[in-house]
Amino acid sequence: MKRGKKYLESAKLVDRLKLYDPTEAIELVQKTARAKFDETVEAHIRLGVDSRHADQQVRGAVVLPHGTGKDVRVLVFAKGDKAREAEQAGADFVGAEELVTKIQKDNWFEFDVVVATPDMMGVVGRLGRVLGPKGLMPNPKAGTVTMEVEKAVKEIKSGKIEYRLDKTNIIHCPIGKVSFGTEKLLDNFRVLMGAIIKAKPAAAKGQYLKSVVLASTMGPGIKVNAQRIND
Known part of the structure; x- marks a missing residue:
């Protein structure tokens, strides 16, 4: 997949081998969002479950304290x-x-x-x-x-969103707009992650949070250290 000049410039700011603390990751997402519109910040959470089994489904809803910035119909x-x-x-x-x-x-x-x-x-x-x-x-x-x-x-x-696994055991959710600023995005991210952690199925074995990635609509993915979410 061919990437544009702005994306490639943004990607240079990201260390792909590093797990960033949540605050650092959100600050970097804002720096790497270079589109002319107010990009959405999305969380992509891979879980150590198998969505093919009914007792390992992860699905629910949570009200983000600052909403998503989108007018929901x-x-x-x-x-x-x-x-x-x-x-x-x-x-x-x-x-x-x-x-x-x-x-x-x-x-x-x-x-x-x-x-x-x-x-x-x-x-x-x-x-x-x-x-x-x-x-x-x-x-x-x-x-x-x-x-x-x-x-x-x-x-x-007012900002309630639904989270659910896709076929590859990943949850994709918006946590707000780049214009929200670090504090509001961090609040929303922590509330979402708290809900997903609380929703861990009893049948899930081993590591539950496999990976957490944050990205803006047009920006590169930034890996988050899942162990530091509540710090």
């Missing part, structure tokens, strides 16, 4: 009072069967998170094949299948 599947509750809480789209049809027929995906009341999951289930691969399927563990619609929407809007 929330779609809620609900009816009656719960639909009105979702609208009042600030959901961007609220509906039922008609939204299923719109997604299926118009290939409509103008949303980032899907919330559903439990009674709507039979309807939402028809979208499993299209929402599942995109990581958009509502899930009780992530708090997106709930009767507490108002709480769910407000938390998502």
Whole structure:
């Protein structure tokens, strides 16, 4: 893969053999973010589990204290009072069967998170094949299948993110924007890591945190010393 001039210049600042302390890593991420837009800072956490086994899944949600810096569009599947509750809480789209049809027929995906009341999951289930691969399927563990619609929407809007393993046993999560500054990014990173460590499955054996890498949208990866996360 051919890299651009800015990326190559940024990569020279990173010692690929070094494990950086979290503060140092976040400061370096900011230095190596050279795009003309406010880049997102992402954490990539490889875990010592096997996601093929149900008892080794790691999935959940956490509210980042400073949010992600992104305006999150929330779609809620609900009816009656719960639909009105979702609208009042600030959901961007609220509906039922008609939204299923719109997604299926118009290939409509103008949303980032899907919330559903439990009674709507039979309807939402028809979208499993299209929402599942995109990581958009509502899930009780992530708090997106709930009767507490108002709480769910407000938390998502204020910075709640979902974390889950991909097929290679890595969790990819945003922890904010470069413009947040070191302190806010560090706060968000520690809260995310705390949640992932707490979610360690009982069936997981050996080293749980295999590697932790931070990077901006267009910047090089920076390895973090996982043992120093709470220092």
